[in-house]
Amino acid sequence: MIRLSVPFRQALSRLTLPVMLMFSLGLILIGRADQSFAGHLRGGLDDILAPAYGLVAGPIAAAEHGTGMVGHLFDLASENQQLRTENDELLQWQAVAMALEAQNDALKQTLHYVPSPQPEFYTGDVVADLGGVYARSVLVVLPANGTDPQHLVGAVAMDGRGVAGRVVEAGSRSARVLLITDLNSRIPVALGPSGVPALMAGTNGPDPQLLYWAPGQPPAEGAMVLTSAMGGAFPPGLPVGVVHYDAQNDPVVLPLADLDALRLLRLFSYPDNLPALTPVPHAPDGAAARHSRKH
């Protein structure tokens, strides 16, 4: 062990705080100058944490009997009652759906309908709820089958019922999904049967806001909200939620996805029809284009 004189050691201990402060301020500057630096660090940390969270996710799921969150254990009786009535209704709807499906198939056959190509998708467990004070995101563990992680950035995340968010960062083992309730989330949507365009913006609260709808056609209470292909970032027609008015002239979307109790997410990647606006790195193409322009 190195022996240092007492005054020197005191000076050193007094200096660590200012030095660390300067170091952190430097990090802020680096983070502001190079946005991808924080992304790389975050991806690395998520890759380390994801297996650890995966280990503890099992016991938590067992504790809640695979039905929801630990908090839900307190209102099991009322939930049971609600589920019974809902089940009765759903059985009726199932009959309707089967009839409609048969009719739809028959109509498609007569029209010689060409089905749209199925997107690639991965299913992953939600292992951690890593939001911040002003951010909403979850961590998803990816199955280890050698998929290209960069391929997944921009993928649409859906739970069993509707759109939950988009992948903003992906490492080799984990992907971080920015939820639709996040302050930075902006999703072009189509409202109701006629598909009136609007923008759904997250507010950090439980229900995202609707912005920029056509002035003559205000969103109707209870209208279905689907994703819109406008801007090209999302495939059209994915279910998002239902319009609801909290106050006059302030429509919000009640998300279909159970955003407080996400357990499994499917990540759909649509690699071929992505425009330049999406957060997928287009650097190789861009570099090649610039290079060819020189010649």
Add this chain to the structure above:
Amino acid sequence: MVPPRVIRGSINVALAAVRRRTSIWRRLDAISRLMFPFGFLLFGLFVIGMPFGLPGQALLLPVYAMACVFFWSLYRPGSLPAPAVAVTGLLLDLLGLSPLGMWAVLLLLLQGATLAARRRLIPQSFWLTWACFAGFAAAASALAWLFQSAAALAPMPLLPLGGEILLACGLYPALAAFFIRAHRGPAAVELA
């Protein structure tokens, strides 16, 4: 009256005990006690990240970190040095999607303020310590709100800020009760 020969003998015994090389187990014990505050801080951050679905769970992350930094800087500053605080802040930024380095700076400022107020704060009652922490936490949360609003060029919602401050005030006694036990038990380096 104790004869001087006896006193000299007892002093020699005491010196021998001091000079005796500390055994490896004892040193390990001391190191683990020294590491306890930082280790438990990291473990707590990990646990808060688990998807329990509690309302306001995301607010808990900075509140817990602030309470840890405040308490240990006040009562055992040697166990939570500035580099450990910086690492904690960096983890908060990476986990919580805030601008890189922001919480590192805020937590270090909190530690600096706590160390500056330490002499005057330690002899005071718990109520005053609590009020002091509430003030520091409110200041740090407000600074975080300001910084993130400036970085996004738009004001962030005020509701989470209020929730964060309330949570910090409400949670500190419970956390402090636990930390005081740790301070006298598993974190007490002098007991090793």
